[in-house]
Amino acid sequence: MPRRSSGRVTLQHIAERVGVTKITVSRALREPHLVSATLQLRIESAIDELGYIPNHSAGALASGRSHSVALLIPSLSNSVFSEIQRGIEEGLSEAGYQVLIGHTGYSILEEERLIDTYLRYGVEALILPGSRHTGHACRLLRQARIPVVETLELTETPLDINVGLDQHQAGKAMTQTFLDQGYRRVGFLGARMDHRAQLRMAGWETAMQQAGLSTERCLTTPHPSSYRLGGEMLASMLDRWPDLEGIFCGNDDLAAGALFECQRRRMNVPDQLALAGFNGLDITEATSPPLATVVTPRRLIGDTIARRLLARLQGAPLQPASEDLGFRIRRGGSL
Amino acid sequence: MPRRSSGRVTLQHIAERVGVTKITVSRALREPHLVSATLQLRIESAIDELGYIPNHSAGALASGRSHSVALLIPSLSNSVFSEIQRGIEEGLSEAGYQVLIGHTGYSILEEERLIDTYLRYGVEALILPGSRHTGHACRLLRQARIPVVETLELTETPLDINVGLDQHQAGKAMTQTFLDQGYRRVGFLGARMDHRAQLRMAGWETAMQQAGLSTERCLTTPHPSSYRLGGEMLASMLDRWPDLEGIFCGNDDLAAGALFECQRRRMNVPDQLALAGFNGLDITEATSPPLATVVTPRRLIGDTIARRLLARLQGAPLQPASEDLGFRIRRGGSL
DNA sequence: GTGAAAGCGCTAACAG
DNA sequence: CTGTTAGCGCTTTCAC
Numbered sequence: 001m002p003r004r005s006s007g008r009v010t011l012q013h014i015a016e017r018v019g020v021t022k023i024t025v026s027r028a029l030r031e032p033h034l035v036s037a038t039l040q041l042r043i044e045s046a047i048d049e050l051g052y053i054p055n056h057s058a059g060a061l062a063s064g065r066s067h068s069v070a071l072l073i074p075s076l077s078n079s080v081f082s083e084i085q086r087g088i089e090e091g092l093s094e095a096g097y098q099v100l101i102g103h104t105g106y107s108i109l110e111e112e113r114l115i116d117t118y119l120r121y122g123v124e125a126l127i128l129p130g131s132r133h134t135g136h137a138c139r140l141l142r143q144a145r146i147p148v149v150e151t152l153e154l155t156e157t158p159l160d161i162n163v164g165l166d167q168h169q170a171g172k173a174m175t176q177t178f179l180d181q182g183y184r185r186v187g188f189l190g191a192r193m194d195h196r197a198q199l200r201m202a203g204w205e206t207a208m209q210q211a212g213l214s215t216e217r218c219l220t221t222p223h224p225s226s227y228r229l230g231g232e233m234l235a236s237m238l239d240r241w242p243d244l245e246g247i248f249c250g251n252d253d254l255a256a257g258a259l260f261e262c263q264r265r266r267m268n269v270p271d272q273l274a275l276a277g278f279n280g281l282d283i284t285e286a287t288s289p290p291l292a293t294v295v296t297p298r299r300l301i302g303d304t305i306a307r308r309l310l311a312r313l314q315g316a317p318l319q320p321a322s323e324d325l326g327f328r329i330r331r332g333g334s335l
Numbered sequence: 336m337p338r339r340s341s342g343r344v345t346l347q348h349i350a351e352r353v354g355v356t357k358i359t360v361s362r363a364l365r366e367p368h369l370v371s372a373t374l375q376l377r378i379e380s381a382i383d384e385l386g387y388i389p390n391h392s393a394g395a396l397a398s399g400r401s402h403s404v405a406l407l408i409p410s411l412s413n414s415v416f417s418e419i420q421r422g423i424e425e426g427l428s429e430a431g432y433q434v435l436i437g438h439t440g441y442s443i444l445e446e447e448r449l450i451d452t453y454l455r456y457g458v459e460a461l462i463l464p465g466s467r468h469t470g471h472a473c474r475l476l477r478q479a480r481i482p483v484v485e486t487l488e489l490t491e492t493p494l495d496i497n498v499g500l501d502q503h504q505a506g507k508a509m510t511q512t513f514l515d516q517g518y519r520r521v522g523f524l525g526a527r528m529d530h531r532a533q534l535r536m537a538g539w540e541t542a543m544q545q546a547g548l549s550t551e552r553c554l555t556t557p558h559p560s561s562y563r564l565g566g567e568m569l570a571s572m573l574d575r576w577p578d579l580e581g582i583f584c585g586n587d588d589l590a591a592g593a594l595f596e597c598q599r600r601r602m603n604v605p606d607q608l609a610l611a612g613f614n615g616l617d618i619t620e621a622t623s624p625p626l627a628t629v630v631t632p633r634r635l636i637g638d639t640i641a642r643r644l645l646a647r648l649q650g651a652p653l654q655p656a657s658e659d660l661g662f663r664i665r666r667g668g669s670l
Numbered sequence: 671g672t673g674a675a676a677g678c679g680c681t682a683a684c685a686g
Numbered sequence: 687c688t689g690t691t692a693g694c695g696c697t698t699t700c701a702c
Contacts, residue, residue: 227621286562
């Protein structure tokens, strides 16, 4: 009589039922070609009858492999990441990896906590949003000796794989589009102000300064962005700088919210005020007028991550390098 | 010399460094009050120095407890679930549970696959969207003998905990609001047409039929909903039924997309066409006019799930029962 | 093609 | 407060 037992059906139960040892059952599940066809069938039906569910922990412990990868994203409610995630998941699940999702809430402290958690789970790789991490997180990543992907933004000093786009350059390019269209008093609206939002804003500043224009018309908040916030912030900006000709919003949510506020005020977009967002979400094509935006190659980013990560997992050597997947400016009708 | 070894730092390494046995180190981590203060400190610093990361699989295997719970949601890009998820996660993480997220893509087959996956991971509870599952999924759930939560919709035959709202009733109530305002030719627009979308549509049908009105003005598609789709479907409906007075959209995305299309056509909302959505997402308060919608208590659902699930995890008996958390109609300005 | 033995890293149970 | 022993369910290794 065992002293401890979970009561769950184990390999051993299947083995006894079939009249073999558990290693044969194990093989039947993992390397069917090494087991005779008759046995294979009898084992399958025993598994079915008894309702056997493999114990992942036991397998991972014995083999030292978890067949899982952690994907950290800043926020579950931001659809920017869902396409990236789709590409990653399709690529990795095909290769037998389970993708464990965590969300950092845009906090590198929370990211650190999640890295720790998932390293305990024995993930075989980590995919992180952004390139800024806490010191302890970096130490954990180094010690873990597993492939790491940093994504969304590019960094000069990648830990391993780095796939994304130049957020600063993109911010600058969109601002330049305003300038090319003849707009001069162009403001910037930013929310959350995570690292990428800061880079986009810096791109705006650079473009404005290079054109010899003022960068005073700028409003930011640490609060999460939302449609409502876009409207409120637009109102504040117009109060303060009634001479505004255009606003570059750090993301599409803010831009859409700003557009709605313009509609309420019966302000014509783009004649009275030009607007632009960032990311190229579905909503930018649906509004009236469609919103100008920086279209980011999210699906491509996801696919690329999957491809490069699989290569690393299959033994490709560590060669830290950045891959710039670019962006595209879409003028919509709001600019 | 061990024959196999992962090379990772283990409890044993810490124990040797400190000069105790590994069980003491294990206790220092899990039940610090059972270990002397001096040892506690020395163990902590050894853990820090060597960079020890506990092996979750080993712990789970030995203790039979995974301290994790699976949360399945239909889609990562639908912000409807993010608030529910937040409530669940806050409540459970406080109690020491890790929440593993999976997304079913609105498919009960994929749900079945995920249930199987997470049962292998040894999750201590499962939170599922909806109350419809495959036969095999039900069998798996029964055999697992762990708490199960079915959410979003209510069911007569809950497997265990069921927290949500009456989607049919909500659809009916919103339709009744149209009728109360004097609208008669009220259509329905639905996308994806998962079970909840079907229930909402059935609510619309019931209300219309009870009022002796036609239910012909109805357009649905299996495609995922989006703003753009809302606009396109509105256009189709107006082509086919130019006499439409109002449209109840199965969700807020469609309603917003429909509103944008009205703006493009310079149709006044609600004078020429009344609109309503479902869920009460942020966007419904931001548009001009704000959209009528059925406000669902998502945060409350999440909190309630966490509370009731924790009770079950701490030993409360299985008492299958539904909890109806209701809904609220908000007229916005589009109805 | 199948089996026996050992061990992955940790915790339960009992002892002192 | 700390240690000893056994074992969780599986896979590796080596043997037949």
